[in-house]
Amino acid sequence: MAYEMIVLTNMLIAILFAQSLNLITGFCGQVSLGHAAFLGIGAYTSAMLTKAGWPLAATFIPAMVIAGMIGMIVGAASLRVRHDFLAITTMGVSFLFTGIIRKQDMLGGEMGIAGIPAAYGGRVGLLLMTLCLTILFIIIMIYVKRSWMGYVFESIAEDEDTAGVLGIDVRRFKLFAFVLGTAGAGLAGALYAHQVRFIGPDSFGFVESVTVLSMVIVGGIGSIWGVTIAAALLSVMPQFFQVIDDYKLLVYGMLLFFAMRFMPDGLGGLAKRFRQNRNPDSSSERSQA
């Protein structure tokens, strides 16, 4: 039973983490190849605080705030670049983060931080906490997507020049998406640190950023349910197929390639086409979430 709980908690953390990237990349069209850095910021913040005696729940806000603040700095620095250049800029953030962490003795350097206290209520407590927070984040995502803010994000993702023509402050919204998404990653990081109870720089490297991006691409950029399913599947698969874990970068890189080549709309797009085939009248109507 303990094993199943670990797998389930990992899955929920992966969903939360993938949704936080979905907000930036899916909703607002900003490709990020360094999202794992923000997972790491949340994880290190939360781990340091709980080791200092804070209860886990009390570390969520600081983890989100610090990840969000650094996300704002990265977002502000990235405002002038788009598409490929944005991807490269954010990839740099990932390397920068691990590079800095490795040199900080206070943060455990290469050795990382061990002995992170268990969550209140043990594995069951952490699982329930993760479940509640993941559901809450998904509800927020659905609300954002269906509100005028979601339309504004989508307009920026589709054509930010035209969005500017309409009086939309494109820079502000891009930055807002970045802050919200990176804060979400910080929250996922806080949960992750207390799930594994040992964190090191390698846990938040480029491979993790590619992994989470492949979850978003396979799920369907911007699709909440597609990304949820993809994150659930892709986070669990390495538990059952050791080869996936051994060749993670290769496997997820290939997955990204094949998804973008043969299934650019991801699982969300597949589901949409399936619905349209069953009900052709709805083919030109919007599918929610």
Next chain:
Amino acid sequence: MLDVQHMMSRYGPVTALHDASFTLEGGEALALVGTNGAGKTTLVMSIAGHVIPQSGHVILDNENITDIPSHIRARRGIGLVPEGRRVFPDLTVKENLITGGYVLPRSSEQQRLDDVYDIFPRLYERANQLAGSLSGGEQQMLAFGRAIMLNPKVMLIDEISLGLMPKVINECYAVLEKLREKNISIILVDQNSDAALSFADKAIWLESGHVKWQGLAKDCPLSKGSAVY
């Protein structure tokens, strides 16, 4: 209402517009005519704030808005219908319209939507349809409607008839007439100079970025029968 003074704009080392000036009162229409590369779109984009002018001023209701970014200009009442419509294909018609007027208070949103639907009943019929699935004419209507959602004082319309059937073009001009009746000033770029000059009060004929002629539209040397293209 709108006063453009000595506008000069360039793209890198290339000066695309030299010294264009004009004034426009509420409900007046100005046609910008000339061949491709004449500087019509550059003038429109300079007024909208998407091209930063090298020199000159844009004054709207006695306020100098030259240094104000494009999204703030839109809030001040500069509406733009860009070339090629550029609707958001994955948003529905209604969502496109809401996005168009997002900077104005939510409380007036339904009223503004109703106003747009009054002008374009077809958009009401297709409110829940994805914009990408509309015909070219319907997309042009949506682009108009989206700009109208901003309650603009001045509408800049770039290439109104591009890729549209004559019947649809006539419908578009009929809509412009309604907008003019609402005291909205219109700056119009159209490859069909006859249609633009018949509709407008004033005209500027641009050639290679220079103002070749300027005056009342009916007196324009390019009006009726003259071939620009």
